Amino acid sequence: MTIGEALKWGIKKLTGSGVDPVRGRSPQGDRSTAFGGAASNGVDSPALDAEVILAHVLGVPRAELYIHPLTTLLPAEAATYKILIKRRFKREPVAYITGHKEFYGMDFIVDKSTLIPRPETEMLVEEALKAVKARNTKTLCVVDVGTGSGCIIVSLTKILNQISRHKTLHFFATEISPQALKIAKLNAKRHSLADKIVFRKGYLLKPILSNLEKTVPQSRLLITANLPYLPTAEWRRAMEDVHYEPRQALDGGKDGLEYYRHLFEQLKSWRGIKKFANVAVLAEIDPHQVNEFTTLIKSFFSRASLSIKKDLASLDRVAIAVL
Ligand SMILES: C[S@@+](CC[C@H](N)C(=O)[O-])C[C@H]1O[C@@H](n2cnc3c(N)ncnc32)[C@H](O)[C@@H]1O
Structure with a gap:
């Protein structure tokens, strides 16, 4: 043949x-x-x-x-x-x-434990970079919750280390799935960033709160989150291809916002948040969730400023909340 x-x-x-x-x-x-x-x-x-x-x-x-x-x-x-x-x-x-997927111009290893990185998630990386450039802080902590293959944190670490040499940078990533975390670490290693990112297994921010409390007071904290956001009923209706991916990476509970709700709950009840000069959460959302997401964040942080960015298909995709 x-x-x-x-x-x-x-x-x-x-x-x-x-x-x-x-x-x-x-x-x-x-x-x-x-x-x-x-x-x-x-x-x-x-x-x-x-x-x-x-x-x-x-x-x-x-x-x-x-x-x-x-x-x-x-x-x-x-x-x-x-x-x-x-x-x-x-x-x-x-x-x-x-076993591979390109994301933000870089090659990532993927397996059945990780979500396959999506092109629209590159926007989250773009917006995070813009947010860092817009504010001139000397110390910055970046936390990626639900890191999956590590595509977001590895891309951000690579680029920020190149363009922000004068800053003190700390990178953290958390993940609930041990197997996905293994893949994320492999991807960091492949891109020579293993010693630059602290990976922790656990529930949303919980495993790294004590690390964050040890960083310099008045640092800036930037949280990136592409958490599962499909309502369960929609996940059930999804195409066959989608069911190859881990349910844990896609099913966001009844209204699709369960994990974002828990993330804001964690942030709200975390006393360490006060030591940061500025906390920004960049979250990938479903375009149909803008109103519910806005209501959700305002219910925890009434004074948060919120902006929504559209993706290349002109769909509301990334919510940026400054708490
Ligand atoms: C939508 S996927 C995103 C993966 C990767 N960040 C990306 O953008 O391709 C969500 C990820 O969050 C993880 N996850 C789900 N619930 C979690 C939790 N409670 N704490 C930490 N990670 C969680 C899943 O295992 C999955 O890897």
Whole structure:
């Protein structure tokens, strides 16, 4: 079987299977396109998926497939390719098949314990960087709660270490899933940041509160959070691909805001919060949750200033609350 033949076979196999595009589909994103009943006639990308899988098997960049279409696959390569195409046919996300996902221009290891990083989450990183640049504090603590693959904290640590050399920076990440935390640590190591980020297993902010209390008074605290925000009923209705991802990463309880509610509860009852000059929470939300999220935050912090940023699809995506 040549590369060209393999691609044709893979595309044919995946065509009509209702697979999702490798990019752009956002199970935590726009609910109108990402969920409700799109499973059988979703936007397919069999060609892209077959290419990505074949390039992964051969260990070459995707573009190279078209430079050498007549090269014959080794029997072991052909066999592996067929197995992986069959996994995709059963709706397993491509990122779990290849074990990788690009986020903010960096490569991240993913497995079934981690959410697959979404393109819209890159906005959270963008906004966090803008928030840091806008305020000139010498000491900054960044905490990523529910770090998953570590995509947010690793990207922020990498960039802030490059652009804010004069600042004292502390980076923390928490995660409830031990296996996901392992992957996040691996990703930090891969990007040579293992010694720069403190990873802790536990419930939201709890495992790092004592670390935060030890930092310099009047520091600035920036919390990034992409917590599970799908209402349970919606998670149940989600497409098959989404159910490959951990429920713990997606199901946000009855109204989808259970974890954000607990996060604000923790912050409100934490006495250490007073030592910080400024506390900002940047949260990724579902575009349909803006009103409920606003009410929620005001119920804990009545004087918080809140702004909502839109993503590239013009959907409300990141809430920035300065407490
Ligand atoms: C939506 S995923 C986001 C993962 C990653 N931050 C990203 O943006 O790709 C939410 C993450 O929060 C974790 N999580 C859920 N409940 C948690 C809790 N109570 N405390 C800490 N982490 C939690 C999940 O295991 C999951 O990794």
